[in-house]
Amino acid sequence: MTAPLTSPTSASARSISASIQAPARPPGVWATAATYATRTIKQFIRTPQLLVVNAVTSIMFLLIFRFVFGGAIGTGDVAYVDFLIPALAAVSGLFAGGAVGVAEDMESGLFDRLRSLPIPRPAVLLGRSIADTLLNTWGTVITLVVGVIVGFRVHGGPVAAVGALALCIVFAASFSWLMIFLGLVSGSAQAAQGMSFSVFPLIFVSSAYVPVESMPGWLQPIANNQPVTAMVGAVRALVIGGDTEALLGHSTSWFVVRSLLWSIVILVVFASLSARRFARL
């Protein structure tokens, strides 16, 4: 039988408590968010499966629509590649694997540990949102580069192009909270994977891949009045310029304002739901 733990017999005794001072104060929101975001980005970069699979999937998707479906989809005076690429950039946040990552951290016990630490709890989710948004922006850049290779061109001028990219980042940030929420309620990484597909109707029943006018009449009001159509319309209008207003049926500013309002609503709703959920996991 071995001596109980507290007998001070070892030479290494007291070294932890003697060498490490308890921190003077708990970490703030930014320190917490930045620490968790850094870890999440490192995890992504160092997991080749994630890096490669994500890039390959989105490029494959792009090429299939560009070269297989594109010819059958009529987009009036606008070339299909110019119609498609802004849409892919705008909704990439809905394809991101944020929900799965959140569910994995819950399953692994990491969230239990984090919730036992003296941190502002919602800051963990803020860190996840920042990391997912950055990774998503990287994905958008890849989409744009491949897009240009297969014929996509910006017609709206440099200012509009930068504005469009900025909007894509805002949408990604907003959707990241939806994905965090799905991850938190899913219970497991596998379920999170499945739940991520639940946003597909939102993506496909929109103007992202086909003009809304080509859908049956009863579906058009739904497609016209949901966030993805507003977001895709805003990016498309900025990138393609004046020609699209006729095609899309509204002015550029109409789309931009609507898309930003939708982004704020999605962000506020899912950020508060997620924070509440995280606090009482």
Added chain:
Amino acid sequence: MSPSHPAPARHDGPTIEAIGLRKHYGDVHALDGLDLVAPAGQVTAVLGPNGAGKTTFVKAVATLLRPDAGTLRVAGIDAIAHPEQVRRVIGLAGQNAAVEPALTGRENLVMIARLFGHRGDEARAAADVVLDEIGLTDAGDRAVKTYSGGMRRRLDLGASLVGAPRVLLLDEPTTGLDPRTRIELWESIRSLVRGGTDVLLTTQYLEEADQLADHVVIVDHGKVIATGTPSELKTLAGRDVVEVRVRDGHDLGDVAALLAPLGTEEPHVDEPARRVAIPVERGTAALTDAVRIIGERGIDLDDVGLRRPTLDEVFLTLTGHPAVEALDPETTEPSTHGAPAPHTHGAPA
């Protein structure tokens, strides 16, 4: 929490004090009026089968869940009113090694150190000290995905220590490890907590409580059913045990029948081990009698001896069901002993 909030003051009372703690999930009472005191400066083991409420209790102490009723003080702090202050004095290592495989061991520790509130260099220095203590300095810059299971658990244990917590909470620290790795981890736990950190650990392994703890609390169905030092608890079961191993398994029935009159309870027959064990009143005299009676019958023995009861027997005496039976309630047929299935009152996994 405001950044200027002063660190909670030290206090002299018990490390953990729970009174009438209750937590239910639907009809399941995970904690059913649990009263528990973990004395300061000691390692306290909460021992019980799966679903006894151990993990629910640790989660309450770690402020991961809020009890429905009762009071809970951790290092003198009211954990229900001021959970944010409790989080400044605890370190938690859970059932899973919650470490990030894609990061190095050092990066994992620095990350947790920052989240405890250490800044830049402070966090790196704390990580270095802990890496050294858990014997992972050489592996510190390797990705954790290259670590063995035991190394991951050690790293997880280290992560709970980078904030120099006053109270260390270890929830089933060795569950799922092979025996050799378990013993290595025990060594790590021993050397890590020698500095005087108060420890609360949960375990379903009686041997683990025996090896590590000064103070053992036996929990079943969300309540405390016994507390004491390992040796006091063994005395609770009362009696010394005469144990006999026969050479030929066919003699087991005869030997049990021969020994029965000597004991205070029915003899316990362990067929695979060819062993009969029986609690007795006067140890040495009973041992001599046992050897004589069996010898007169000419039955060959491999081994015969007198020993103190194990914590397994303590558990059986106190609860009416053996702890091991409950290890895996999903696959184990409940109860050859007529005891209720233990998991019916348990916390969700």
